[in-house]
Amino acid sequence: MGTKRLREDDGEGKKPSLIRNKERRSEAFAQLKREKKKAKKLRIKARDAREKECIELGEAPPPRKTPRTIENTREPDETIVRPDDDELLADIATDEFAEHFNRDKSPKLLITTCRKCSKRTFKLILELQSVIPNTEYYKRNKRSLKQLVKDATEQDFTAIVVIHENRREPDGMVIVNLPEGPTAHFRLSNLVLRKEIKARESDSPSFSINHGRPTSHLPELILNNFTTSLGHRIGRWMFASLFYQDPNFRGRRVVTFHNQRDYIFFRHHRYVFEPKETKQKGEQKKKTAVIARLQECGPRFTLKLLSLQHGTFDTKHGEYEWVHKPDMDTSRRRFFL
Template sequence: MLRRQARLRKEYLYRKTVEDKFKNIQAKKDKLKRSLEENIPIHGDLRKRALALQEKIEWEDEGPEKAAIIGGPSGGANTLNSQDDEYRYAGVQDPKIMITTSREPSSRLKMFAKELRLIFPNSQRMNRGKYEMKQLIHACRANDVTDFIVIHEHRGIPSSLIICHLPYGPTAFFQMSDVIMRHDVPDMAPMSEQYPHLIFHNFKTSLGLRTANILKYLFPVPKEDSRRVITFANHDDYICFRHHTYKKVDKNIELMEVGPRFQLKLYEVRLGTLDALEAADTEWVLRPYMNTSVKRRFLSQDDGWQLEDDIN
């Protein structure tokens, strides 16, 4: 098992290196092509290789293999790269999810973990106990778990949600607020075990699509006649979670809230798993103390996302 994991990890790193190489070359070609089309001076870094790159551009086409090898922004509709390697065959096999909490959880956090287990189909809840994170991740990999979810609390109120996709990542960190559990929802409808239909609203940027993919692939493909709906609505970078069932009454649709309710705010995405975060690359991180942070919307504006390498 250890040899297999080491081999798969080496293959993943090799693919990522090759894709980074092709991505850099393609970026130079795009800059040169834009300079030629708009009749503007060629960038100084491209002048030495401008003729060689121009010859390569003439023989290129926009075939599907180009997008698959080079890839675009992470989480795009038609891109396949190393970051989305584990999501490539989503829908073929249902996800398998493990949910746990921080150490010594309160009774409310245990109750909330049980409610999350009902939200995600094919999920199991595990008591944290005294297990180390490396032991939990290793056990999940050995049992073909696709996603590992950890819930943290502050004074009995759930405050943080971590979604770790296995076996390589990514790991998304969300701040949780305004949590209302199922038993606190007025006129609560009974829980349905049908696979839910998903609604994602206002996820427009590359980071928004990446976040939507991380949340979307926690759920299996629903049937057409499913009457269960889960909504992730983005407003000012706060993702509102709502859970409903519906029925038709005299050609009208009546919504019944199932619960729970909460809001999520993404603050970091790492290209690794929880057992090796120190060695993982940072794909994106929230910088709330920048002068322009109040004006920027990272999930719903086109200019809201920068990679960690571009920031540095």
């Protein structure tokens, strides 16, 4: 019986996916990728030349196309509000956090853990105490969360932060606003403690890029991209109520809650302004510009909202304002915060 010879396809004029030979298919894919990259460079060069020509002629350059992303193509949401919305301003004046934003009550936090706390969770609590001012740690022991809420209310605490863990790794956070609520439950992930923040290369010997050590100054607070009514309630009304309203700018500390695709990224930095000499093409003299450098102080983690409950913590008779369900994740362009 004679051997059957397979006809090799040279692949000329065909799509790479139709080429049967693996090596030739890989070569065709690589060649196609190089051609696309070269064409993109030519388009960018032509665009820059047109913009430069328009500027020299004193005309307005043609507008650039906005790239399509998941954020700018999100599904329409009726709950998106503006900062100057009359209904939003009325809610702010009468909600549970009005006393805090009117500076009638100073924040006082109680932070605790689940009943069995690992060493890593305790390190996270110590770092959170250095980030959030006026925070006290209480050992949980065998007390239930309802009893803890009652005791904290009697001692004039304004909020309770509970860190949960699974397999010796923190995986949840519960924030209970006192004395009337609400209660928010988050999933905690991607935790990086202060000493775990790796160093990166820097061209400035005067400013270290290793993890920083926070001072006792009151930090600034940045809440980014909380656009819906639920986002305002979580961002401005839940997170902002944990911090003082009068930051000490001399300390150069910044705490950031950045919402992107319903994931809340927590970062803690300190910044410094320093001069840097720059030299452009065709210029002999160097120009001195003031730039800002950031140094991360830690910790670093990500939060995902699971539920928002009216009042204080109550799993049996509590009324939930919002609960995350699996069928909510059917669309990648649907966001709630």
